[in-house]
Amino acid sequence: MTAINLKDFCANPESDDREVLCHPFTKGEWSYGTNGHLLLRVPRNEAICAEFPRDKWGDVFELLDTLSAQKLELQPLPYYGECPEDEENNCGKCMGMAVIDGDCDECGGEGVLYAPVSVDLFGKPFAYRYIKKIQAFPNICGKLVPSPNGGPDMLFFSFDGGEGALMPRDRPAPRHFSPIPLS
Numbered sequence: 001m002t003a004i005n006l007k008d009f010c011a012n013p014e015s016d017d018r019e020v021l022c023h024p025f026t027k028g029e030w031s032y033g034t035n036g037h038l039l040l041r042v043p044r045n046e047a048i049c050a051e052f053p054r055d056k057w058g059d060v061f062e063l064l065d066t067l068s069a070q071k072l073e074l075q076p077l078p079y080y081g082e083c084p085e086d087e088e089n090n091c092g093k094c095m096g097m098a099v100i101d102g103d104c105d106e107c108g109g110e111g112v113l114y115a116p117v118s119v120d121l122f123g124k125p126f127a128y129r130y131i132k133k134i135q136a137f138p139n140i141c142g143k144l145v146p147s148p149n150g151g152p153d154m155l156f157f158s159f160d161g162g163e164g165a166l167m168p169r170d171r172p173a174p175r176h177f178s179p180i181p182l183s
């Protein structure tokens with residue numbers, strides 16, 4: 001497997017104004033990339049010298065340290081087969097033109113409608129685009145754990161070369177898929 005590029009797990013500066021999430025950073029023994037939903041950490045990479053400037057997510061870092069130390073029994077992630085992926089479709093109301101007497105109210109003047117896909121993971125809905133990303137990691141395993149801020153349970157995951165956490169969706173997307181049982 002090629003080295004993980006933490007930048008791929010950071011927020012996109014074109015769509016996210018939280019500048020602090022738009023580049024990887026290093027804190028203690030680990031280097032991190034996160035977009036606020038998916039947090040990934042790998043052993044400290046000296047090339048990533050940005051230090052996290054605030055301790056806003058200090059509780060999440062501590063939680064990862066705690067979970068790591070607990071040597072939890074993690075399960076392999078379920079299999080979703082040829083699960084469909086997120087789509088962007090031309091808006092049916094404005095036919096992709098984005099305007100009908102001003103901005104189209106269906107697509108907000110974007111001309112496209114975003115159709116995300118979610119999957120059931122250990123009983124909770126997760127965005128499939130993130131699950132697909134982490135499933136590419138070798139020996140990826142995970143477990144639902146209480147989130148530090150009292151929110152819904154999040155996924156703690158570990159793989160050969162790193163670990164991380166993923167927040168669930170509030171609810172399943174209109175296109176929601178269950179795992180395919182392995183016989």
Ligand SMILES: [Zn+2]
Pocket residue numbers: 091092093094095096097098099104105106107108109110111112
């Ligand atoms: Zn429209």
